[in-house]
Amino acid sequence: MKKITLSILLVTVSFFLEAQSYIGFLSDNYSGVHGVISNPANIVDSRFKTDINLAGVSVFGSNDYYGINLLDATKDGYSFDLEAKTSPSEDNRAAVNVDALGPAFMFNLSKNSSIALFTRARSFVNINKINGSSIAALDDDTTDDFIVTENDINALGHAWAEVGLAYARVFTSNEQHFLKGGLSLKYLQGMGSVYVVGENVTIDYNDDEIDLGGGIITGSITSNGNLTYARYAEFDNDDYDYKKPDKSNGFSADFGVVYEWRPNYDDYITDDPNLNGFKHKNKYKLKIGLSITDIGFVDYKNGIKEGFNIRKSNVNQNQFESEPDFGAALDRFYELTNADTGYKIDLPTALHLNADWSFNSKLYLNLNTDFSLISKDRITANRISNVVSLTPRYESKWFSFYMPLSVIESNGFRMGAGLRAGPLYLGSGSVISGFTSNNNREADVYGGLKIPVYQGVPKDKDEDGIIDKLDDCPKEPGPVENNGCPWGDTDEDGLLDNVDDCPEEGGTIENKGCPWGDKDGDLILDNVDACPYLPGTEENNGCPYKDTDGDGVYDKDDVCINEVGTVANNGCPEDVIEKLQKTLNDYAKVILFNYGKASIKEESNEVLSEIIEVLNEYPNATFTVEGHTDSIGSYGLNKKLSDARANAVKNFLVKNGIDSSRLIAIGYGERRPIATNMYKDGRAKNRRVEINLIKK
Incomplete structure (x- = not known):
């Protein structure tokens, strides 16, 4: 009985739900259709013509009770019970999340709008207010007896599937300011749910208290408190063979906006709307995204919700375990206080704030905050943990690498790594801290395959900034005003005739294609002659030298500037x-x-x-x-x-x-x-x- 109870508790307490799936990968501008997960606005003005996800899965886990070093745990002889660090409290919490993105694709409807169709399967387990002393009692190998004391423990397990349609469009592209928004609507199919709520629950188990005769003994269970047990109708039937719940569906929505600051917008605009050749480039210096996801619920119309008073002494363990399921055991041994049909499970509604700074076209720094909008005390709702992540990344068309650094509510710091290589993406938000910390209480991993179809780079053979399909002279560089063809240069002075004021005479760009004159005839052109109307010398910038005393010796050589002298005496008497x-x-x-x-x-x-x-x-x-x-x-x-x-x-x-x-x-x-x-x-x-x- 003790090992069964401990196993059930460990399965649920081993993991604490993370705030975000695909940590690191979702910060990548090349995450494609995955962008709808955190913000549906991401799919428009993307780096893809279309992006097709084949299959991807993200699994997260951590806890606030057990801590281990993953590297040590892989060694022979490692004892989980003896070597794992424990952090018991009166309010240990736990959860698990599996997020699988099935077949999904996105494509552009126009220059300023895109849609995405996606399928997704998700499962959550949340357990709250576990007394750490109960786990310690179940984990005590010195005795098979145990006492579990809980105040207001509650647990919720929920799985559902989604089919979603996302639409996003550009709202404004005004020079350096760019704004886009998006909305996802999702049909939800409940795949199963169960939750338990206990009030002042105690369980005292004695391993060998009841004598069944013939030398056979069994344990006894003495309990107290109230228990609410709700599940979808098919949960306990047919020896736990799975059946999809009937009449269990719902709808949900995500919405978000993304602002981009583009200080170098001049590099990406043109007067001709057909010359839109920059879809393949990230154009922002700073990008800020804000979104709210998973607004909705699944309605289990045929769900069963029952309340029990579990005050009873010396329940026969053998008889308890002979019942076909947990619900049947409750019905047999305890007092039913209330019963109802139907309940709703709320989705893990969350607020996401994302800021991405571009150092250059390859290096970025991403700051992401995920904040739960669901109260910790809400029993019929899944909930994410609040988290702040800082992710430096290298990003290119065919390869990206990220190293997310995260601080998680109740679980502290973690460090991970991930990459994208063409169609493959994989990573973990905690792989580095998991192998370096001796008190690691989280683990996650994700991976998948997709078919990316990137925005092409428009061909421009002559590199004149006009793509070949719009260039009348694709092999000769020329200006937009002349449809990509070069202007003539009759005087071959390097200035095209259309802007040359003297197209028949060689000149300079500074003088609009005309030659400079020499008004004073000193062979120094007027543009560099400081005295264009007085003949001078090149050494004196075209100006004549002064002779203050008029003795024929220039001041620059005259030792006696103010006295008349001779040349032989350097201008002195x-x-x-x-x-x-x-x-x-x-x-x-x-x-x-x-x-x-x-x-x-x-x-x-x-x-x-x-x-x-x-x-x-x-x-x-x-x-x-x-x-x-x-x-x-x-x-x-x-x-x-x-x-x-x-x-x-x-x-x-x-x-x-x-x-x-x-x-x-x-x-x-x-x-x-x-x-x-x-x-x-x-x-x-x-x-x-x-x-x-x-x-x-």
Whole structure:
């Protein structure tokens, strides 16, 4: 008796209904006719001419009592009773869902409308308010006796078939804003239902209490509480041989809308309505869908609903189990308090919010929320669990891959994976977490086959943006205005004659096909001549150079811009040049170096600063920095030392603000003495640095 009760409870408690079938796959723009499951608006403006589903099934399962590691569970010697983690509470809940999409197809009625016909079989089991201590008592292998104590437990099992028709159309396509909507109407055929509601139920089972004589004993069942037991009329007949219920049908509806934000709408529009060549592409940056599904119920008109008071002691287990079915056992041993015919089972009505972000044509991120609109306490209704899923995916025409990350009501986080490869789709919303978590309480899997017929890519052999069937010159690129044929280019300037203001003269696009003029005759075209009415030079952007003092030396070369000078003196008067040179020579004589080195002594910094002030007074002048030595030492060494000293001075000047282009450093070594090297004084005069004005 204990094992039978435990098996019944485990079959029902092992699974917790998930919120959405085909996790991950339904986020794919290439899911096709499956789109009607979550939002009927999905079937219009799709990537398919038609999509035919052959068969597909999605099975979900999880629970909030037992937790396992699926990888460990596959190993030899794994003990479910000993190694599974348990999470008992006074309100453990459970359910199971199988969702099979049978033959189904969708096709386009027009550019802006589509329909889908589909068949679907579904089954739900919901069990609520299970006391975890009852499961623990049934799972105790140390004794066959057990006590089950429940307050307000209820359980519902329901299976039905659907035949549906969905219609969707585009409401508006206004530049970057796109809106479509859809509606599904479904005929429902009930395939069976049963529900049990218990109030303050206790069951005390003693395995060997009743002596039947001859050494044979059996268990006794003592129970208390009230029980409502409802089922379709054919449920318990003929040793559980299945018969389809009579008079058990109903109708339901789904409806939804989808908004798309298309910031790059210019890439997908044309003035010619016949040039609709973008059906094969996703055009949105952001897509948001909102839908409500499964609004309706199945009416079991011949269903049986009975209430029992199950207060009774020492019911013979042998006699209880000899009854043909559970209903017959209730009728025999317990008091019937009420009976009725007919009941309705509500479908798992739910709200779905979906947002899909496109990073590019291949990579997407999907956020999906499924929220039950059915109360947890509603006894005659199936219910989904609330869930939020975040699914990154790679998507292309023939292949997609997804990795859904979900948080489920009462069950926490899970991670899965799925793929679509042409006609095949398969996946799971929990396969990764199932093999990595030691407390996994959910499992699901789906798979199926379909025949996809994708939207074709219009042929455009010349790639001019006009599809071949509308192109008068399909092998030559041309504009829409000329029906796809190229305009002529008489002057061969790269600008078509229809927009060339000078079709007989070669010109530029910037000047509308006409050549640029040269008004001042300086051989610099007006479009690049900063002074188109004054002849100038190319170096000065077509403008003439200034000569402020009128001495024939342009300001750019004139060291003395405001004083009349000569060309030989760089635009300066002779006395100015002589004064400048003398000043520099006087300063240069006191630039001192460390003996035998190119490093400048610190006491020379002050005179170098004064040299900088002089150079800044003549910003257009250029100078040589010349290094000289005496004849002591080898010629090569002296040459190298003089060059290093000249560059040391130049580097100091540049570092302190003098433009390096104004300075030329050169070392002459011992070649240019100004005194005899025979004596000490003469050699001292020869060890020098000179700064000289370069005359042009």
